[in-house]
Amino acid sequence: MTGIVIVLFVYQRQPLPHWPFGLTINAYISVLAKVASAALLLPVSEALGQLKWNWFKAKGRPEKSKKMWDFELFDNASRGPWGFFILLVRTRGRSLAALGAAVTLFALAMDPFFQQVVRFPEQWRVQSTNAFIPRATTYNIYAAGQRMIDGQAAMSALTYHYFYDNGTRPVTSGNSHRIGTNIPLACPSSRCTWSQYESLSVCNRCVKNTELLEFRCRHSTLDWISTPTVAPDSSGWIYPNGTACGWWLKADEPLLMTGYTTDIFTNYTGQVLLSRSQPLYDLFTRATLSGYASKLNNTRNPPAHIVTVSGEDTQQIRLNSTPIAHECIISWCVKGMEVTLFSGAYTENVTDVTYNRTLGSDPWKRWRIVGGSGYQYELDNITHVNILGIFDDIFPSTYTITNTTDLATAVLRHNQYITKGLQSRILTYNPFLYDNITSHLDNLAVDMTDIVRSAQGSIEMVQGPALDLVSVVIVRWEWLSLPLGLLGLTFVFLIATIVRSSLEQDVGVWKTSAIATLLYGLPDDMRKKLPSVKDKGTPRSNAKQTRLKWLPGTGWRFSGASALSPSSLRAHRTPPQTDFR
Incomplete structure (x- = not known):
């Protein structure tokens, strides 16, 4: 974004520049806009991954449990706009994660806004000859x-x-x-x-x-x-x-x-x-x-x-x-x-x-x-x-x-x-x-x-x-309002996520890491409660009805169920024997 703003500031109201290899200002902006868009979504995705663990963390009352399906919603939200939209609906805009979802949805309009930033009307300019x-x-x-x-x-x-x-x-x-x-x-x-x-x-x-x-x-x-x-x-x-x-x-x-x-x-x-x-x-x-x-x-x-x-x-x-x-x-x-x-x-x-x-x-x-x-x-x-x-x-x-x-x-x-x-x-x-x-x-x-x-x-x-x-470069700065606004919102969202994670010191900085998911997988007795039989539905459909919560350092448990015993936890964390012959 800084590279785009600097070039536009330098060339505004100036004749259209002739760069090497036929490169134009539009191509320059298009390339940097793609980079800016991708770079904008990276912290949003990582912050949403971190907020996923905060979402399932529970202290005190069991009614703080969340639906198991929410885990998949957070993962989908870190992958694309549709997931962000579903997450926004699910949280009803009352969660910090909703801010990240809104940023990603509005980021879809960044390319049209960048295309409207510059125009190249013809103006009369004094030449070197008289x-x-x-x-x-x-x-x-x-x-x-x-x-x-x-x-x-x-x-x-x-x-x-x-x-x-x-x-x-x-x-x-x-x-x-x-x-x-x-x-x-x-x-x-x-x-x-x-x-x-x-x-x-x-x-x-x-x-x-x-x-x-x-x-x-x-x-x-x-x-x-x-x-x-x-x-x-x-x-x-x-x-x-x-x-x-x-x-x-x-x-x-x-x-x-x-x-x-x-x-x-x-x-x-x-x-x-x-x-x-x-x-x-x-x-x-x-x-x-x-x-x-x-x-x-x-x-x-x-x-x-x-x-x-x-x-x-x-x-x-x-x-x-x-x-x-x-x-x-x-x-x-x-x-x-x-x-x-x-x-x-x-x-x-x-x-x-x-x-x-x-x-x-x-x-x-x-x-x-x-x-x-x-x-x-x-x-x-x-x-x-x-x-x-x-x-x-x-x-x-x-x-x-x-x-x-x-x-x-x-x-x-x-x-x-x-x-x-x-x-x-x-x-x-x-x-x-x-x-x-x-x-x-x-x-x-x-x-x-x-x-x-x-x-x-x-x-x-x-x-x-x-x-x-x-042909001169006319910059319409108002069309940068959305990209710059999203840049500011992303910064606020990232800082807010960092602050919240630092206040909850028992939540690790897992972000979108799959390792945490492997470490805190469901025990065998919980998996048996999510059968995949015709009369009881698929695990995914059952996940929409099942509520659970995550205890840092301990693992998952169903809402209202007793905490996992240390033996079951150890059994769950024991890796399977593998023959490497």
Whole structure:
């Protein structure tokens, strides 16, 4: 038992040990449990053998005699559980021998209890190798005077899918988590984790701004029609004046966001403005839109700050239904993240976001953010201007349809700063036409962040632990209660038997010895009283009815009979003559 307890104490909550010859903890416990069980029963058996003599010893009154059959019960009790059970019933639990019988019966359950002591669940344990994940401290499209074409091309290709389609892949983003990543990380095990760390990132925020729209019919310049006229000097576009009804953005110079023309017999008759995405600044001067009460104007030099409004379809617009309207701002930021990579699935939990909220008058000044950790993140002017140019391609843009309700014929006009050649296309999917623009731009910001965190020369690797599932030893000490309890009861039983035997000094320490039985066998006259004839039963059946007692130093006698005479005792103890020829 000590060997089992020591090994369990040493290996509890430790990885499963690898012992020589494939030996396992279960095998170790099983072997020692068998030894413990056998060793436990040895003193019980010997003590019961000793108590047998105490049971038959009689002093004084003859009614203290016991049935002859009890002798066999005590012998059987020292050999197996059934004998222990019969002895327990015979003594009715009022004898010290009953304690030994109870110990032996309960010892039958020791093996199941030992089997329940340990279990080997799998737990994540840190390995000797480390995992690495990149974080961006800056983002440069120029390095050592050379333009990093790959980085710029990757950013342009990415935004193309979000401007003119439904994005690159479905991800869950925002401040919760997302699955999937394209960043170059290293995870040498099945699970890697990185506690909170910061990285330069791209963030998106959108709010509904329907209350900043108003419905009216107004005569103004129709700067949204799909086919304007180029100026003679190619310096810009010439838009006709006309009347249009719809939802206008509240500003010093109101802008029609969704609506339709009411003029007839013109080259723009029947045109409907399905959707408009408008930057809240001038593309060339970066001056803010005068008179518009912005909800998100609290971040310095965002790559994009827009209002996007959609009437959903031609029928809704002509019914003057309230459109879908959002103000969105895509900003540089610093994200605090907790990342886990498990079986190839990347999970990122954004714990906090820091913005540069120090507004300045010069939009081209070097851009900086001080993160929550106090580290300074910055972006150079050239990189920032190039990122601005990517968003200038799609903001502003208008989505129009003419004399039909078939959205497949709608035309998106973009790159409106280009004055040579009309930039337009027919889309299979226009992401700015639906009410999921917030999640759409969230996904764009996440993918842009992946590119920033993958740019060579502007990232550093963050170290984290690599974990693997390891079988560990969990010890359930409560299952040792029965074995340890039986160990204690056996000790008490042994000591009690020793004390009782020492108090009765005239009883020898015979225990289970057969010699004592031979020395104190029944005399001939007593054996004749236990015939084995049919009409009187077998000796064993008669033994159940015959009562006797044992006189130390003298021998056996029947209850109520006179003591054996010395001559009969000597005759009984005289060994038979044997011819050894």
